[in-house]
Amino acid sequence: MGGGDQKLTGPDLAQGIEATDLTEGVMLVGHAHGEAVLVARKGTEVFAVGATCTHYGGPLAEGLLVDDTVRCPWHHACFSLRSGEALRAPALNALPCFEVDQRDGKVFVLGKRPPQTKRAPAAAPESIVIVGAGAAGNAAAEMLRREGYVGKVTMVGDDPALPCDRPNLSKDYLAGTAPEEWIPLRAPEFYEDKRIELRLGVRVDRIEPSTQKMVFADGTRLGYGALLLATGAEPVRLEIPGADLPHVHYLRTLAQSRAIIARAERAKRAVVLGASFIGLEVAASLRARGLEVAVVAPEARPLERVMGPELGDFLRSFHEEHGVVFHLGQTATRIDPERVVLASGESLEADLVVAGIGVRPNVQLAEAAGLAVDRGVAVNEYLQTSVPGIWAAGDIARWPDPHTGQKIRVEHWVVAERQGQIAAINMLGGRTLCDLTPFFWSQHYDLPIAYVGHAEKWDRIDVSGSLAARDATFAFRAGEKTLAVVTVGRDRQSLEAELAFERRDARVLAGL
CATH class of the missing domain: 2.102.10.10 (Rieske [2Fe-2S] iron-sulphur domain)
Structure with a gap:
């Protein structure tokens, strides 16, 4: 890496x-x-x-x-x-x-010192199947072996690529500053050595909990002793004329990132639809490649719903300093081979279009199998679903969060990996609570932003430091309760906030 x-x-x-x-x-x-x-x-x-x-x-x-x-x-x-x-x-x-x-x-x-090895769990299923070869699925497979599990482990994914470092696909790899050898999380030999069977580029058609089997699209079946669903999310697709043109791209997989890079090598002007984290990171990466970049989004400020107005304004001006042109309060109504037409009637020249307008959790398998679904796959504090023998982790899992007292679903890479690890331990008979504090980072040119906690709504945002100096903290609060902390240039304080959330230390959080 x-x-x-x-x-x-x-x-x-x-x-x-x-x-x-x-x-x-x-x-x-x-x-x-x-x-x-x-x-x-x-x-x-x-x-x-x-x-x-x-x-x-x-x-x-x-x-x-x-x-x-x-x-x-x-x-x-x-x-x-x-x-x-x-x-x-x-x-x-x-x-x-x-x-x-x-x-x-x-x-x-x-x-x-020689690495420590763990004894095989006393009570464990004969075999474990993981559906999904992303962050949660890969982390779970590795943790099963680290915990000493010796049974059969199979990881199934519809993407033919090896599990990869997805956050890099919109950041350094897309910008051309990270080589492709950094992208796979592991080499093929790792999975062979750990006896993790990979079935990649295949689709699971349905799951049959009553027989503890899954059926693939080609009709073949695979049994399981325990099952982890880690099917992740899919990009929301555009539903406008021209959305299926060859220069229109989405970004979720390594193949999609490669396709954007290939197009960017001969493109001059790009339009990014959506001012999400992915959208803004793509804009920064394409600017690093020398393309003219315009961002089109319906909101008044980038990321205001997640980061608030001050950070949203700052990120807009920061991207503008790097040459990005924003068209906010706008949506695209049509994509032509050489332009994007906006609802205002304005036309933007574009020989590359990238859509980053959100993702939807892949819950179809779970829903069809009779698992409880509530804006995600419903799980308990141990990541168990409503059906015995089946767990869920990552982007699809909606779990009871002890920090907020609510059921939440979070689409963060680190959360997915940590949930995969927790689910693996619990599939082996453990009772590890999913009481993690959500964390993610975003990179914009040379500016990293760290987010700890989870705030869907807040009363106020308390700010300390200076964004202009890239040294600032934003505390999102509801009443006297701190819900989330965003830091710019304060890595250690982000760690201290994470620890305070874990320890339920309201005094420390109030001081941020």
Whole structure:
């Protein structure tokens, strides 16, 4: 995965450092045996792990220590200091973990510890099938093996591509700054080694809970002991004349991102329909490729419904500084081979059109199988559906959120991965609650934005800092309750907000 490795700096920890150099709760970065190493003290214990996040290479020392874990400042991955294990997505790989020797008032970092293995669960289904090879499905399959499950695991997906790093498809990969080898989450050999059978490019026609079998489009059947539905979402399609023209694109899969890139190589003017996160990220990426870009959207401000007016105005002006032209309060009524016609009668020249007008959860399989559906697949706090033996995770799952006291469905990559991990543990007999705090990030040129929590409605937005200086916090509140926190240029504060949500610490949240 992309991200630069840290250069070796700081003390040579293999040669030892004074124990007094390690302060409780403070991380120190040095190096040992040719690798960057982070050391931290908790009581009398000293831990040593790799200093670089295994997701995108984030500097862990700039993150947050929480008990015996460390959290990455960039995208909130969480690792065990005791074992190096990646406890929470988006990181899936463990950190290297080193032996530590304390003697004569000094601390020495020795060789690497072997990775820990877990025993097979005592009570587990004979086989597990995962329908959906996206964020949730892939994370679940990996977690099943990490938990020691030895039964058959099959992952089924209608996309022929390997599970991929979907957030990158609208960001660096589309912009041309991330090579394609970064995009697959794993190489084919990984799935072979972990004995995860992949059935890609195939469609499940129906599920039969009474027989615990699924039927594929070609009529073949596959049985399961437990089933995870992680079917994700599909882009909302345009329903206007010209929507089926070859230069009109959507973005959800690797193939679709490739198609946009291929078209962009010979295009000059692009129109993006929709000022969603995907729409604005696509606009930024196409500007990076030198295209003229116009964004058409019905709202008065980009992302106002999610981010509020001040951030919406800022993002608009920020994109305008990079050459994007907005046509807000407008919709497209027709697409011609060389232009997009708006409801106002205005015509925009375009040899590339990308539609980012939202997505719909793929709940058809679940609904046809008799599962309870409520604007998503209804699940309990353990991600179990209304039908025994079937779980759901990711974009389709609507779960009871303890933070808001409501049932919510969230279309975030990190949420999907973490839910896949939770569902995997519970399919093996665990009782892990889905009490995660939603988190996502968005990238606009060189500007990252981090969002923690979940706010569908709010009374006010309290702002601190300066957007102009790219150093700001937005707290979304209903009465005295903090629902969500958005940060710009304040990665550590975003981590602190996430922790405060987890601990239900209203005092900390009120101070943001």
